[in-house]
Amino acid sequence: MADHTQATSAGVTTTTRSRPWLSGAIPVLLLLLSLVTLPPECSAFCPSKCQCLGGEANSRALCVDAALEDVPIQLNPETKYINLTVNRIRNLEFSLPFYMKLEILDLSQNIIETLGSKNFEYQSELRTLNLSRNLVSSLHKHAFKGLTNLLLLDLSFNRIETVHPTALSDLASLVELDLTNNNIVSLEDNSFKGMSTLEVLVFRNNRLLDVPASNLWHLHALKSLDMSLNLVEFVRNDSFEGLKELLALSLQGNVMSELDLSAFEGLISLKHLDLADNNLTMVPTQQLSKLSNLTYLNLGGNRFSQLPAVAFLNLFHLRELHLSRLDYLQRIDSR
Numbered sequence: 001m002a003d004h005t006q007a008t009s010a011g012v013t014t015t016t017r018s019r020p021w022l023s024g025a026i027p028v029l030l031l032l033l034s035l036v037t038l039p040p041e042c043s044a045f046c047p048s049k050c051q052c053l054g055g056e057a058n059s060r061a062l063c064v065d066a067a068l069e070d071v072p073i074q075l076n077p078e079t080k081y082i083n084l085t086v087n088r089i090r091n092l093e094f095s096l097p098f099y100m101k102l103e104i105l106d107l108s109q110n111i112i113e114t115l116g117s118k119n120f121e122y123q124s125e126l127r128t129l130n131l132s133r134n135l136v137s138s139l140h141k142h143a144f145k146g147l148t149n150l151l152l153l154d155l156s157f158n159r160i161e162t163v164h165p166t167a168l169s170d171l172a173s174l175v176e177l178d179l180t181n182n183n184i185v186s187l188e189d190n191s192f193k194g195m196s197t198l199e200v201l202v203f204r205n206n207r208l209l210d211v212p213a214s215n216l217w218h219l220h221a222l223k224s225l226d227m228s229l230n231l232v233e234f235v236r237n238d239s240f241e242g243l244k245e246l247l248a249l250s251l252q253g254n255v256m257s258e259l260d261l262s263a264f265e266g267l268i269s270l271k272h273l274d275l276a277d278n279n280l281t282m283v284p285t286q287q288l289s290k291l292s293n294l295t296y297l298n299l300g301g302n303r304f305s306q307l308p309a310v311a312f313l314n315l316f317h318l319r320e321l322h323l324s325r326l327d328y329l330q331r332i333d334s335r
């Protein structure tokens with residue numbers, strides 16, 4: 001194409017064939033026509049508040065803090081990266097099917113209330129999806145349908161209360177799931193079924209009343225589980241059974257007053273355990289004694305009145321033991 005016309009009245013900059021005999025309102029019409037008739041290499045547009053970078057092979061769009069209310073649909077359909085953080089986007093309907101090559105999508109800090117159903121159906125290449133700091137309150141049955149290659153999903157700082165039991169089941173490649181700061185009280189059985197590649201699960205600051213044991217059972221590859229700042233009072237026998245790869249577990253900041261004797265059964269790889277800021281009145285000696293590979297243990301901020309002589313039986317690899325803020329401590333048996 002030899003000549004260039006700026007069609008800025010439509011809020012976009014584009015390339016069209018120049019028609020000197022046309023003027024006035026015609027450029028808008030021309031723009032619409034060109035959408036239909038231009039060959040593929042000319043069909044990409046960059047909204048005025050976005051920055052579009054890279055060539056065909058590595059097309060990227062940055063639309064950060066651009067006051068957008070919708071996902072722009074006129075970007076290069078080959079785009080692999082779209083950053084829409086800090087906008088006013090409310091819903092995702094009918095916009096994403098245009099971008100089938102998308103690998104990274106940042107939708108954090110918008111006002112999305114629902115992810116709807118099947119809105120990611122064509123994003124089989126997507127690796128990273130950031131939905132942090134939106135207003136999502138539930139995850140519907142087909143919310144993530146199509147995201148079979150997604151590795152990282154950030155849903156932190158939303159208002160999620162309900163998760164449909166099959167909402168996450170399409171995420172067969174997921175490695176990291178962040179649910180920090182939501183309102184989840186419990187999960188239905190089999191909610192994590194099929195997530196056999198998940199390595200990092202963050203449930204920090206929700207309202208879980210129990211360890212979701214029957215769900216964790218499916219996460220055979222899990223390496224790190226953060227359930228800090230929830231409302232767990234009691235950990236039942238075998239709650240973490242099946243998590244043979246788990247290296248780090250945090251239950252910090254719950255309201256646990258007791259642990260069943262086999263609460264930590266099966267955590268054969270565990271190295272890092274944080275039980276700080278709970279309501280434990282006795283050192284859980286027997287429960288800990290099976291964690292023979294533990295190197296870090298935090299029991300600070302509990303309500304122990306005494307530390308018996310053999311409180312830490314069998315913990316031969318322990319390198320760091322935190323016992324600060326034991327406000328109820330009266331006696332240490334140092335035999």
Ligand SMILES: *[C@@H]1O[C@H](CO)[C@@H](O)[C@H](O)[C@H]1NC(C)=O
Pocket residue numbers: 064083084085104105106130
């Ligand atoms: C999107 O842009 C923001 C602001 O520049 C940046 O902090 C963030 O890392 C970007 N997101 C991704 C996924 O690259």
Ligand SMILES: *[C@@H]1O[C@H](CO)[C@@H](O)[C@H](O)[C@H]1NC(C)=O
Pocket residue numbers: 085108109130131132133152154
């Ligand atoms: C997602 O976006 C939020 C806010 O923009 C940011 O703090 C967070 O680090 C991002 N998550 C990931 C996994 O990059």
Ligand SMILES: *[C@@H]1O[C@H](CO)[C@@H](O)[C@H](O)[C@H]1NC(C)=O
Pocket residue numbers: 237260261262
């Ligand atoms: C938990 O397991 C221990 C054996 O390790 C058993 O003595 C105890 O009764 C079990 N607790 C419950 C509630 O089943």
Ligand SMILES: *[C@@H]1O[C@H](CO)[C@@H](O)[C@H](O)[C@H]1NC(C)=O
Pocket residue numbers: 268269292293
């Ligand atoms: C401790 O870790 C080693 C490898 O570092 C492993 O072979 C062993 O099985 C672990 N111990 C237990 C009790 O599983």
Ligand SMILES: *[C@@H]1O[C@H](CO)[C@@H](O)[C@H](O)[C@H]1NC(C)=O
Pocket residue numbers: 233255257278279
């Ligand atoms: C846990 O301890 C706090 C004070 O630290 C107390 O207010 C609360 O009632 C206790 N909760 C349970 C379930 O024991």
